[in-house]
Amino acid sequence: MTSSVAEPILPAPLIPVSQAMDAAARVGAILMQSGASTESSVVAVREMLSGLDLAGVNVTIGGDAVIVSATEHGVPLTIMRTIPTLGANLERASMAHVLAERVHRGAISGEGIAPELAAVSATPAPYNRYVVAVALGIAGLAFNQLMGGTLTSAAVVFVANVVAHLARTELTQRKSPVAVTALATAVIATVIAAIGVRMGLAPMAASTFIPAITLLIPGFALINGLLDLSSLRYVMVGLQRVLIAVLTFLVIGIGIAAGIALVGG
């Protein structure tokens, strides 16, 4: 992507091949971890390598790692960076993409890459849990309106999202397993929605229950997973992501059923 502020083009960076490959692999791992598609992550890694004057380098992204391999002085060299989780952090993804693009344009020196990468990795969460909870409530409320919900059902959905998110962050802090956290979150959100239905504030419909679990919708996993599968190049990562989405849907389903049963719907 081009940037509006022109940066000076620096002399060709002179860093060892292994360091350059490691920097590129780190960018790929950060992108995969932050919700970028595999295709765009591979493009970013190749941009980095091209900006660092490295030709003939193989880039492979699997479900758990980014692997970059080449030869240095005739000796085969492979660098691997693991992808601990497939999450979503669009600030880091954006920073990593912009960094790759700047390296590609020669706007950043070889020595300048490591501090920039460290800054990307250390970027703190920009919002606290209460701000995120309210934002999720507003997103759920808007989702409810898009699905034709009433104003009172929108209020129910808002409360469900806020409470469910606060409960989820609490469980996450207590190191609760991911599936258990997702299930508990779905149950809490559904119970609140079902109470709203019983009180006559919301209809027993998709426009109440789906927006109530907005925070659990595995949108990125499904979008990126199907994209990876359809490319026919990243089938394993695609399967992993689609499976995560399907399992999340199953957990949501069980949570909704349990929540409705708890309230006696």
Place this chain on the structure above:
Amino acid sequence: MDINAVLTNALWGAVMAGGLAVFFTVPQRALWIAVVCGGAGRGVRSAALQADQGLLRATLLAALAVSLVAVLLAPSQQFSPVVAMSALIPLGAAIDAFDVIWAAMQIPGTSDVTQVTALGADLIANAVTVAAVTLAIAIGFLVPWLVLRFARHTGE
């Protein structure tokens, strides 16, 4: 065309995308990009549906709109278009996804073979719709971005 419905859809799409952008840690300076993209996506989708384009084509056009707006706005603010990804979530086939979940939950408690068959058929049909719509979103968002990147690199 019902302009009022298109604008209402765009408004709620923008609000939803903004809320989700906070959830997905989009930086404050880039939140407006996600909001504008969310409005553009749902607005285009609503207009295309009213023009009888069908759900798949309407979703593809909407994702293209999100991607094009992101590609135009984000780089000028030193961001990657990836900050607009939260604007894609409001384009998903939510009701079909809910029906898939609902049918999957009902099948185990149903003993009547005819009912199970009907639920199974519903589940498959809705799952295919969810997958097709999601793929349309993914392709619509990624293709313009990659094409522009490729064009810029070959132009250097």
